Amino acid sequence: MNDIAWRKWTWVIYPLFAGLVILSSVKYLTGSGQGNLSQLFERQKKVESQSDKATRLRAKLAQLKELDTNLAIEDLSLMVKAVPPAKRAWLTGSELSTAGLELGIDLEEYKGEGGEVKEASESAKNNIADKDMVLQAAFTVNDISQLAQLLEKLETKMPLMKIRTVDFGRGGAEIKVEGAWAPWSKIPAESELLTLPEYKSTVSEMRSILRLFSSLPETVPYSGESQDITNPF
């Protein structure tokens, strides 16, 4: 009799077993094991970020491969000549002198404010304070047209210079110029993962402008007689 009563309820095993299977697998998925759901979501995020990284690296690799090294070296030397990585006051001084000589104008004197004139390291930003390199020059100038010619000469010299002030009168002109210079910035250590900066359009624009300017040998001493390069400050 009891046996018959037990057999009557055997079908209950099926839903109970199914429930147990579902509960245990849900517990496994929400637990801390390898296959839990949160880890699966994390893996998905990781793959997405890796995919992004791969896309960036592919683009970077293409940019690196297409670089024309010879042209790049040529462009870089031209731009370093235009804006040197360190203050080169003697070079700016010689530019002032040469510009005057080319036009038959006397450079009476030039002077500048003191400051460190250290060669900047290429790999790291140096400690030189970002102070402008300003020189004040006195020329003997007859008239405004001669002055205009002189200013034009100075504006097309390399390294570049900026005319800050002009005080013309009494047979002369006092011109305050700022010589261009900019130290190298440190290249980030994790740069391999960073995208490359957009440079082509700016480089090509600067190349076409700078090629128009006259160039000056970097070893020309500021004084025509002495071969020693003397710091005028």
Added chain:
Amino acid sequence: MSTINFLIHRREEREKIAAIRRTVVAVTTAVLVAYVVFACGLLGWWWYWVGKDQKTSAEVSQLLSQTGKLSENEVMIRKLAQRSTAVKGFLTNRGRVSERAKYLIQPGVQIVRWNYTGTEKEEVEISVENPADIDLFVRKASEGRKGSYMDKIIWDKEKGWSAVIVLADGAK
């Protein structure tokens, strides 16, 4: 009579239990089928992402090694970008002062003094033989410079006519 009643009651009870069993089994089967479908989907999803993870990781490490081999080119590009920005910045911020000086060259006018300060204001002292040239000079030199004005006009027995003109971009 009571025996018949008892048998009828038992039969009804059996039918009720059978109905409950059918319902429970059907629901369990439906839930189980849905769960199995869900579990299979989850497994497929897991398999897909694990595979993709391995593939992208391998690709990233391969790309890193390739870019690493071209690190000199990267340094060159970064230097080019830095220097071109510096050159552009320097060129952008400098005005063509020679053009301003050329603008002052006018027939019949001698520039005695010109003070360019790099600001929007410049002072020019001119000397002329004909006073009408002062007006012509002011008109031309102050073209497009709304803040310009004549500061002084002087006549001297020995030096003749001279004037001090302020050329400025803003309002007077």
